[in-house]
Amino acid sequence: MVLLDAAAPESGLGYEWCAAALGRERVLAAPAPGAWLSVGTASKTTLLLASPAPAALFPLGDIYGSALAGLCPPWNPPAPIRDLADAAGGPEALDAALRRWADERRPLPEALAILPAPAAALVRDALFANRFARRHCGLVPKLSSRTPGIDLWE
Amino acid sequence: MRESLPIAVAQLDARPQELDGNVARGSAAAGEASVPLLLTPELSLTGYDLRDATATVACPLAAGEPLPGPFAALADISGHIVVGLVERGPDEVPYNALVLAERGRVRHVQRKLYLPTYGMFDEGRYFGRGERLQPVALPNGWLGGFLICEDFWHPGLAYVLAAAGADVICVAAAAPGRGVWQGGEHGDFASAEAWELIARTTAALYSVYVLLANRVGVEGGVSFAGGSLIVGPTGDVVARGSSHGPALLHATLDPAELARARRPAHHGRDDRPALVARELQRLGLAS
Numbered sequence: 001m002v003l004l005d006a007a008a009p010e011s012g013l014g015y016e017w018c019a020a021a022l023g024r025e026r027v028l029a030a031p032a033p034g035a036w037l038s039v040g041t042a043s044k045t046t047l048l049l050a051s052p053a054p055a056a057l058f059p060l061g062d063i064y065g066s067a068l069a070g071l072c073p074p075w076n077p078p079a080p081i082r083d084l085a086d087a088a089g090g091p092e093a094l095d096a097a098l099r100r101w102a103d104e105r106r107p108l109p110e111a112l113a114i115l116p117a118p119a120a121a122l123v124r125d126a127l128f129a130n131r132f133a134r135r136h137c138g139l140v141p142k143l144s145s146r147t148p149g150i151d152l153w154e
Numbered sequence: 155m156r157e158s159l160p161i162a163v164a165q166l167d168a169r170p171q172e173l174d175g176n177v178a179r180g181s182a183a184a185g186e187a188s189v190p191l192l193l194t195p196e197l198s199l200t201g202y203d204l205r206d207a208t209a210t211v212a213c214p215l216a217a218g219e220p221l222p223g224p225f226a227a228l229a230d231i232s233g234h235i236v237v238g239l240v241e242r243g244p245d246e247v248p249y250n251a252l253v254l255a256e257r258g259r260v261r262h263v264q265r266k267l268y269l270p271t272y273g274m275f276d277e278g279r280y281f282g283r284g285e286r287l288q289p290v291a292l293p294n295g296w297l298g299g300f301l302i303c304e305d306f307w308h309p310g311l312a313y314v315l316a317a318a319g320a321d322v323i324c325v326a327a328a329a330p331g332r333g334v335w336q337g338g339e340h341g342d343f344a345s346a347e348a349w350e351l352i353a354r355t356t357a358a359l360y361s362v363y364v365l366l367a368n369r370v371g372v373e374g375g376v377s378f379a380g381g382s383l384i385v386g387p388t389g390d391v392v393a394r395g396s397s398h399g400p401a402l403l404h405a406t407l408d409p410a411e412l413a414r415a416r417r418p419a420h421h422g423r424d425d426r427p428a429l430v431a432r433e434l435q436r437l438g439l440a441s
């Protein structure tokens with residue numbers, strides 16, 4: 001397995017997950033000769049709102065970005081996510097709205113109602129733009145009530 | 155006349171399509187438990203996430219006949235064992251089934267009646283629906299009913315079994331774990347709380363033992379939640395499995411305990427299944 005973006009703060013957690021599951025000798029920092037699977041470190045926030053570099057496995061993909069930042073600081077989102085979080089009033093506010101939609105299954109307008117109106121519009125547009133990518137993301141180990149690639153099909 | 159019956163619930167892992175390995179796990183659990191009746195989880199002999207391999211692992215079953223193929227190895231087990239596998243019906247339709255086997259021979263087959271086909275579940279795509287619910291004689295004079303996973307979330311089925319005189323309801327499940335962040339009172343998954351609520355309520359409402367064997371292990375990113383249970387006829391939890399890792403739960407079904415649970419209230423005695431049936435029909439809900 002090859003860990004993409006090995007320099008990211010969360011890559012350490014991703015590495016430990018892969019190592020625990022498969023053995024340290026199977027997790028590489030760069031592709032090597034022979035077959036290998038790519039491992040991404042995208043959070044659930046990123047999988048919902050953006051299109052990360054394709055990977056076969058996203059071990060952190062059912063953990064919201066704000067929670068991931070608590071596990072392995074600092075917060076390290078892609079630029080589009082950072083912009084959305086700034087508009088929302090911070091990563092926790094953004095993820096709270098996403099949690100209302102994805103995990104609590106509230107209708108989207110109701111879920112985003114806790115955000116400032118401009119931020120709600122941006123988040124709505126990002127969810128719509130990325131709906132195909134998140135249906136076909138790589139394998140995400142299930143932790144929550146709705147998980148990208150397993151049972152989150154909106 | 156019921157006599158005390160030692161039983162066990164085996165909380166097992168299973169690997170999709172690895173029939174020999176799964177049979178070995180079941181056999182080992184039976185050997186360790188050494189009881190007249192052992193309950194294992196849903197699809198314990200085949201694994202859960204079979205998809206197009208469902209037809210490949212399906213096997214024909216006939217009452218009184220030996221279990222076929224790799225499942226014949228269960229003949230070495232001295233007591234009764236309840237195992238999950240895929241039945242190939244006479245119509246060539248595969249069914250998610252529980253089999254009560256004794257010395258490798260089929261004593262009873264219960265097909266899954268409700269096939270979850272929503273969210274992460276796609277059973278309706280691969281399995282045919284069972285159409286019948288039938289309690290069956292267990293060792294030592296007990297009468298048991300079998301339900302498979304989603305079936306337990308349709309309370310009418312437990313009602314039918316209780317109305318038919320079942321003393322113990324055996325539930326075999328492959329329930330995924332959800333809600334790690336919230337956590338559960340007794341384990342890692344919040345989702346286990348609902349299963350315990352249903353099991354305890356069912357036991358208390360009908361004054362029956364409830365045995366719940368839920369599997370553990372991981373398939374396709376989904377962790378199965380474990381948390382197997384043995385619940386007494388007053389609704390008290392007698393034994394509980396952890397949320398991770400195989401486990402073996404033991405209890406003894408006690409006729410005196412059953413009798414105490416059914417006194418002084420007489421819900422069972424006073425229940426009127428004919429009234430329920432008549433009202434369902436009158437309301438146009440039952441053809």
